[in-house]
Each structure stands twice: as structure tokens, then as C-alpha cells.
Amino acid sequence: MSTSTVALPAGRFAWIEFLASTDHKRVARRAIAASIGFLLAGGILALVMRTELAQPGMQVVSTQSYNALFTMHGSTMIYLFMTPIALALGLYLVPLQVGAAEIALPRTALAGLVFYIAGGLIMWSGFLTNGGAGRATWIGVDPLSDSINSPGSGMDLWIWGVALANLGFILWGICILATALRKRAPGMTLLRMPIFSWTMVATCLMVVFSFPVLVVAMVLLWFDRRLGGIFVGNDGAVVWQHLFWFYAHPLVYVMFFPFVGAVAETFSTFSRRRFFGYNFFVPSVLLFAALSTSVWGHHMFTTGQVSNQFFALTSTAIVVPAGIEYFDLLGTLWRGKIRFTAPFLFGAGFLIQFLVGGLTGVIVASPPLDYHLNNSYFVVAHFHYTLFAGSAFGMFAGLYYWWPKFTGYLLRDGLGKVHFWILVVGTHLTFFPMFIVGQEGMTRRIADYPADAGWGTLNLIETVGAFLIALAVLVFAVNVLISRRRRIPAGPDPWDGQTLEWATSSPPPRDNFDGPLPPIRSYAPLYDLKEQNA
Amino acid sequence: MVRTDEQFRGVWEVYLPIAAGAFLIVLLTLLFFLWRYRQRRDPARSPSDTVQGHVVEVSYVALLVATVCFLVFWTFLHENRIDGFTGGATGGERAEAAAAPAVSIDVVAARWTWRFEYRGTGVTQLPGAPDEPTELYVPADSTVHFAARSQDVLHDFWVPDVRFQRQVWPDHVERWNLVFDEGRHQGLCAWFCGLRHQTMRVVVIALPPGRFEDWLRRRQARGSRA
Numbered sequence: 001m002s003t004s005t006v007a008l009p010a011g012r013f014a015w016i017e018f019l020a021s022t023d024h025k026r027v028a029r030r031a032i033a034a035s036i037g038f039l040l041a042g043g044i045l046a047l048v049m050r051t052e053l054a055q056p057g058m059q060v061v062s063t064q065s066y067n068a069l070f071t072m073h074g075s076t077m078i079y080l081f082m083t084p085i086a087l088a089l090g091l092y093l094v095p096l097q098v099g100a101a102e103i104a105l106p107r108t109a110l111a112g113l114v115f116y117i118a119g120g121l122i123m124w125s126g127f128l129t130n131g132g133a134g135r136a137t138w139i140g141v142d143p144l145s146d147s148i149n150s151p152g153s154g155m156d157l158w159i160w161g162v163a164l165a166n167l168g169f170i171l172w173g174i175c176i177l178a179t180a181l182r183k184r185a186p187g188m189t190l191l192r193m194p195i196f197s198w199t200m201v202a203t204c205l206m207v208v209f210s211f212p213v214l215v216v217a218m219v220l221l222w223f224d225r226r227l228g229g230i231f232v233g234n235d236g237a238v239v240w241q242h243l244f245w246f247y248a249h250p251l252v253y254v255m256f257f258p259f260v261g262a263v264a265e266t267f268s269t270f271s272r273r274r275f276f277g278y279n280f281f282v283p284s285v286l287l288f289a290a291l292s293t294s295v296w297g298h299h300m301f302t303t304g305q306v307s308n309q310f311f312a313l314t315s316t317a318i319v320v321p322a323g324i325e326y327f328d329l330l331g332t333l334w335r336g337k338i339r340f341t342a343p344f345l346f347g348a349g350f351l352i353q354f355l356v357g358g359l360t361g362v363i364v365a366s367p368p369l370d371y372h373l374n375n376s377y378f379v380v381a382h383f384h385y386t387l388f389a390g391s392a393f394g395m396f397a398g399l400y401y402w403w404p405k406f407t408g409y410l411l412r413d414g415l416g417k418v419h420f421w422i423l424v425v426g427t428h429l430t431f432f433p434m435f436i437v438g439q440e441g442m443t444r445r446i447a448d449y450p451a452d453a454g455w456g457t458l459n460l461i462e463t464v465g466a467f468l469i470a471l472a473v474l475v476f477a478v479n480v481l482i483s484r485r486r487r488i489p490a491g492p493d494p495w496d497g498q499t500l501e502w503a504t505s506s507p508p509p510r511d512n513f514d515g516p517l518p519p520i521r522s523y524a525p526l527y528d529l530k531e532q533n534a
Numbered sequence: 535m536v537r538t539d540e541q542f543r544g545v546w547e548v549y550l551p552i553a554a555g556a557f558l559i560v561l562l563t564l565l566f567f568l569w570r571y572r573q574r575r576d577p578a579r580s581p582s583d584t585v586q587g588h589v590v591e592v593s594y595v596a597l598l599v600a601t602v603c604f605l606v607f608w609t610f611l612h613e614n615r616i617d618g619f620t621g622g623a624t625g626g627e628r629a630e631a632a633a634a635p636a637v638s639i640d641v642v643a644a645r646w647t648w649r650f651e652y653r654g655t656g657v658t659q660l661p662g663a664p665d666e667p668t669e670l671y672v673p674a675d676s677t678v679h680f681a682a683r684s685q686d687v688l689h690d691f692w693v694p695d696v697r698f699q700r701q702v703w704p705d706h707v708e709r710w711n712l713v714f715d716e717g718r719h720q721g722l723c724a725w726f727c728g729l730r731h732q733t734m735r736v737v738v739i740a741l742p743p744g745r746f747e748d749w750l751r752r753r754q755a756r757g758s759r760a
Contacts, residue, residue, distance in 0.1 A: 063729055063730070063732070064729060067726075067728070067729070137726055141688065141726075143686070143687045143688065143704060144687045144688065144726070144727065144728065148686075149686065149687050149728065233705065234705050234706055235705065235706075236705055237688060237703055237704060237705055238703075271571070271581065272573075272581040273581045273582060273585075274583075274585050275585070276584070276585055276586065276587075277585070277586055277587070277591055278585065278586070279586060280586075280591050280595075302690065302699050302700055302701050302724075303701045304621075304700055304701065304708050304710075308613065308617070309610060309613065312606065312609055312610070312613070313606050316602050316605050316606050316609070317602055319598055319601060319602050319605075320595065320598045320599060320602060323594070323595075323598040324591070324594075324595060324598070326560060327591060327594055328591075330560070330563055330564065330567065331587065333564070333567040333568070333571060334567060334571065334582070335571060335581060335582035335584070336567075336571050336581045336582070337571065337572075337573040337577075337579065337580075337581045338567075338568060338571050338572045338573055339573050340568075340572070348564065348568065351560075351564060352560065352561055352564055355556075355557055355560055355561075356557065359553040359556060359557055360553070362549070362553065362605065363549050363550070363553060366545055366549060366605070366609040366613075367609065367613050367616075367617075368541055368542055368544075368545045368609060368612045368613050368616055368697075369542060369545055369546060369549065371538065371542070371616065371697060371698050371699060372542055372694065372697035372698065372699070374690075374699060374724065375690065375692075375699075375724045375725060376724070440694065441692075441694030441720060441722070443692065443722055443723075443724045444726075445726040445731065446731065446732035447732060448732055449732070
């Protein structure tokens with residue numbers, strides 16, 4: 001039973017509320033705001049990198065600085081932006097979607113936020129040290145990251161930043177899982193949970209299973225730097241890669257699943273159909289998550305230290321659950337009545353763009369191909385297509401879709417479409433040429449490339465694209481500011497939604513639902529209710 | 535003798551069309567659905583109530599599984615050839631014995647240069663000046679054996695022209711075989727190793743076997759500096 005809560009007058013700021021609220025909605029909103037802040041910081045790093053790479057020769061920064069830039073760009077985007085925002089969407093929405101008044105373990109959720117933000121600040125404080133921020137890549141690969149090759153406290157701060165942030169994510173994973181498993185409203189069996197909540201369950205299963213390995217690895221690395229004796233001897237160096245990739249492959253699916261779920265919700269709503277193929281989609285998501293823990297060696301094909309054939313097999317097998325998900329997403333549009341709102345456009349963009357990343361993933365899952373493409377810009381293009389052209393578009397779909405629920409007002413749809421189209425052009429200009437130069441022999445993590453390689457023009461195009469992406473993000477910021485200033489009230493259900501979060505006010509009250517819930521007989525309870533009343 | 539670039543092309547020229555084809559099918563289906571089922575086309579129509587299509591979906595899953603089986607088969611076929619010749623995990627020593635190389639090169643990677651020692655000849659290749667690539671002379675169209683070790687951090691020996699790379703470790707010797715076409719081939723370090731990673735380069739100069747022997751003899755006579 002919930003203890004009594006103090007209801008503050010709306011809009012009045014109080015320090016104790018800001019620092020210590022255990023309302024999952026406020027914790028999630030703060031996490032989303034922090035994630036966007038880190039997105040902007042990491043994006044600025046990328047713009048500096050792209051400016052340097054636009055032409056051969058070192059024009060903007062030193063190589064030393066560039067190495068810190070790409071380390072912090074990758075680390076910020078992965079550890080401090082994409083993962084927390086993916087989990088934060090679940091923190092906000094899973095309790096609502098399952099009809100719960102509260103998240104399970106609310107103080108744990110708050111602790112997760114504290115660890116995440118502390119971790120982010122600690123990681124970035126490396127820039128203030130004498131030796132600069134960590135510059136051993138976002139992987140922190142040993143032996144490059146050991147005390148001989150990366151001396152200085154910047155690296156130690158990076159290690160602690162990563163460990164703390166991920167500890168926070170583990171706590172969030174536990175809260176969300178416990179909510180979905182233990183706090184569903186009467187009538188909501190597991191197989192009546194909405195698609196987004198199922199993708200969050202799969203996400204959090206991966207978090208709880210594999211993220212502890214990362215925390216352990218970071219602690220071991222820190223001890224190795226202090227006392228030595230851990231990553232030593234024959235096979236000492238490869239142990240780091242095993243530990244890290246065992247965590248980091250599920251990690252990249254953690255950064256994908258919530259957005260597939262968000263896009264699935266937007267497809268249902270804006271096609272005015274219940275989600276198609278639920279009974280295939282749910283098991284496929286769980287299979288996907290299970291398989292994700294068996295593929296880590298595909299990051300190690302060129303080490304000569306793992307069974308390439310085993311990992312090629314498990315990695316290629318991912319085509320099956322991924323293909324099922326695409327079938328069901330398209331099936332949801334089939335014979336629908338499609339409305340082209342901004343969130344829907346972002347969802348459609350996600351669908352087709354993530355596919356490029358996924359298919360090129362199948363390509364590099366083949367060792368004969370990876371023997372050439374590993375660590376080249378082809379791989380950089382592959383993961384930017386999945387993470388940016390895919391997940392970030394899915395993120396914008398989710399943000400535009402659920403923004404009215406979080407805030408009570410709508411984002412401007414017209415500006416949203418401008419944002420979408422500029423982002424599409426910028427994304428492809430930036431990342432598609434990388435497939436080409438990578439295949440031609442341009443390796444990654446280089447501040448400069450030979451002038452006679454013939455890569456100058458493509459790199460210049462990529463840089464132009466990067467600035468277009470920045471422009472699109474600026475349009476989004478303008479949209480947020482204008483929409484805040486001159487509010488269009490959204491009401492509880494601006495999109496004609498199907499799931500329980502739309503059956504309460506925008507934003508929801510402190511304990512989520514003021515009145516009785518609609519009867520829950522399927523995974524689209526609000527749709528059922530409206531159909532019944534019609 | 536297996537040419538790694540030919541094996542790469544054997545896989546690439548099948549994978550790429552399949553990927554492009556799958557992409558086009560999804561793109562065209564999506565665009566068709568967006569056009570055909572848009573609300574404004576027929577505002578009075580009710581959206582469909584069908585939420586599953588078991589027969590179609592099960593058939594589709596069977597097709598996916600068949601595709602995975604084919605891709606894995608195609609990959610293993612070419613990978614077995616490459617690994618059998620180059621020496622995959624733990625296969626390096628067997629590969630050397632089986633391949634009877636024309637020359638064996640001991641590779642030493644250290645931040646941030648490549649050093650190549652021609653085993654049994656006393657000849658060593660180093661870069662001519664800092665930040666210059668090391669020239670690696672090899673006999674063309676012959677098996678070249680590499681035994682590589684790092685003196686510090688991880689490095690990676692990559693020659694894009696032969697579509698092959700292998701990580702180089704500080705804690706053990708990594709072995710592989712390669713065959714080079716006649717000509718010059720750019721090589722580079724493909725694992726981030728710190729400050730001068732981008733200038734840690736190689737130029738592989740593959741000469742016809744007769745001319746390679748001449749070069750080696752002259753180098754032996756002149757002493758072992760580049």
C-alpha cells in the first residue's frame with residue numbers, strides 16, 4: 001500500500017521535491033532531460049570531429065585531443081544518452097501501461113537516477129584533469145587502458161563514471177522488471193501487456209543479466225591500474241574483450257528494443273489497428289534477447305582467439321526474430337487508416353533506416369567479410385545506422401508521441417515534420433558514404449587520413465550531413481521552446497490511443513489513475529473500450 | 535594457396551545482393567502500404583480487425599530460417615578455405631607447416647611502427663623516417679607466413695587489398711599466411727593504439743619471386759637496416 005504523499009501545488013518548486021521525489025514520472029523526466037543534455041554535449045564533440053575530418057590534414061585539433069573527443073563522444077552517446085533515455089521511457093510508461101499506481105521500488109529508481117547523473121559528471125570531469133579525459137575508446141580496451149599506456153586520473157574518472165552510470169541502469173532494470181511482473185492491474189495477464197511494456201521487459205532482462213559484468217570489469221580494470229596482476233599473462237588481454245563484449249552486445253539491444261516498442265505503439269495508434277502478430281512478436285523479442293547473450297564473439301573475429309563459426313552462426317540467426325518483428329510492424333500498417341503525424345513519420349523512418357543497419361550487421365557477422373571490414377568506417381556506418389538512423393529516430397517517435405502525456409501540451413506537428421525531413425537528409429549524407437570509404441580501407445579512430453586516398457570529398461559530404469543533423473536538432477529545440485511558451489493543451493488522449501496510459505490525465509496524477517481503469521481483456525484495453533462504446 | 539580477397543568477393547557478391555534485395559522489398563512494401571492505406575484515401579473505411587495471420591507468418595518464419603541456413607552455409611564454406619590457409623584460432627602453426635611458405639616474416643608491432651624480420655636471413659625492415667610506412671617486400675603469388683607480436687598494446691595488421699586483418703598481441707605470437715598479387719598494397723594498423731595510430735602504416739611491395747630473391751640477397755649483403 002502506498003504511504004501518504006504530500007500533494008504540492010502544481011508548478012511550485014521545492015528543493016526536497018527536486019532532489020528526492022520518488023515519483024517514477026518525475027525521476028523519468030529528469031533522466032530524459034539529463035539524457036538530452038548529454039546528447040547535445042556528445043553531439044558537439046561529433047561536430048568537432050567531423051570538422052577535423054572534412055579534409056585531409058590536421059586543421060582543427062591535435063591528435064591527442066581528437067583521441068579524447070572520439071572516446072568521449074562514443075562513451076557519452078552510449079553510456080549517458082541512449083541507454084538512460086531508453087530505460088527512462090520504461091520508467092515513466094511501464095507502470096502506466098500495466099495499470100499500476102506506482103513503480104515497484106520507487107527509492108531504488110531514484111537511486112538509479114543519482115548514480116547515472118553522478119557517473120556522467122564524473123566521466124566528464126576527466127576533461128578538467130591535467131592529462132585530459134579518458135582516451136582509450138569507449139571500450140576502454142586493455143592493455144591500452146592500463147596504468148602504463150593510459151596514465152592519469154582522466155582514465156580513472158572515466159572508469160568510475162562508466163561503472164556508476166551502469167550501476168544506476170541495473171537498479172532501473174530491476175524496478176521496471178518488478179513492476180511488469182508484480183504490479184499489473186487485475187485482468188492484465190502477461191500476454192495482455194502492451195507491446196512497449198514487453199520490449200521493456202526484454203530490455204530489462206538483458207540489463208539485469210549482462211550489465212553487472214560491466215561493473216565487475218570496470219572494478220577489475222581499476223584494480224589492475226592500481227595494483228596490477230589482473231589482465232596479465234597469456235590470454236590476459238583477451239579476457240578484457242570477453243568481459244566487455246559479453247556486456248556490450250546485449251547493451252546495444254538495450255539501446256534498440258524500447259524504441260522498437262515505441263514505434264510499434266505509434267504504428268498501432270496511427271494506423272488505428274491493434275498491433276498485428278502479437279503472439280509471434282512477444283516470443284520473438286524474448287528470443288532476440290536470449291540470442292543477444294550468445295553473440296559477443298562477433299566483435300572478436302579478427303582476434304584469432306574465439307570460435308568464429310559459433311559466433312557467426314548465433315549472430316546470423318538473429319535474422320529470424322528481427323524478421324518476425326518487421327513482419328508484424330508492417331502487418332500493423334496493412335489495411336489500416338494511416339495518419340501521417342510527426343511521431344508516425346519518425347517511426348516509419350526508424351523502420352526503413354534501422355533495416356540498413358541490421359542488414360549490414362548480417363554482413364559483418366560473416367567472418368570472411370569481417371576480416372576486411374572490422375574496425376573500418378563500414379562498421380562505424382553500420383552502428384550509426386542502427387543507433388542513430390534507427391534508435392534515435394525511434395526515440396523521436398516516442399518523444400513526440402508521449403510528450404503530451406508527460407507534459408500536458410502537444411509539440412507542434414508541422415515543426416516536427418520539418419525536423420524529421422532535415423534529419424533524414426542529414427543522416428544519410430553523414431553515414432552512407434562511410435560504407436564506401438570503410439570498404440576502401442579507411443580505418444576508424446583516426447584523426448587524419450592520407451591525402452592521396454581519395455576520401456576527401458566523401459568526408460566533406462559527411463561533415464555537411466553532420467551539420468544538417470545539428471540543424472534538425474536545433475529545430476527540435478525550437479519546437480520544444482515554442483510549444484512550452486504557447487501551449488496547446490493535449491487532454492488525456494490526443495492521439496486516440498489504445499493502451500492504459502491514455503486513460504488518465506496528461507500529465508497523470510501522483511498515483512497515476514484517478515478513476516477506475518477500463519476493463520482489461522486484451523493488449524489494447526482502451527481500443528476495446530472505445531469499440532464497445534461506439 | 536588461398537587468395538583471401540577472392541574468398542571475400544565470393545561471400546560479398548552473394549551477401550550484398552541479398553541485403554539490397556531484402557531492403558528493397560521492405561521499402562517498397564512500406565511505401566505501398568503508406569500510399570494504399572492512408573486515411574485520406576478513403577476516410578469512411580474501417581481499419582481491419584485481423585490481428586494475426588498464422589499461416590503466412592509461419593511460412594515466412596520458415597523462409598527466414600532457410601535464409602539463415604543458406605547464409606551460414608555460404609559463410610562457413612568460404613571461411614573454412616580462408617581459415618584453413620591463413621590459420622584461424624589456434625590453427626596458425628598447423629597452417630604454417632601445411633602451407634610451406636616461400637618466406638616467413640616475424641612481425642614486431644610497437645607504438646607506433648611496424649618492424650619486419652625475414653626469418654633466417656638477418657634482414658630487418660624499418661620505416662625510413664618517423665611517420666613513414668614500413669616497406670614490406672614479399673614474393674608475389676607465393677605463400678607468405680607472418681608471425682606477429684606486439685611489444686606494448688594491441689595492434690592490428692590490415693591490408694585492404696587482400697581483404698584480411700589480424701590482431702597483434704603482446705602476450706603471444708599470432709600466425710597467419712597470405713598471398714599477394716604483384717604490385718604495391720597499402721597496409722595499416724586497424725586497432726586503436728594511441729597517439730600515432732593513424733601513421734602506423736605499411737606498404738607491401740610484392741615482386742615476382744625472382745626479383746624478390748635478388749632484393750633479399752642485396753639487403754643481406756648490405757646489412758639489416760632499411
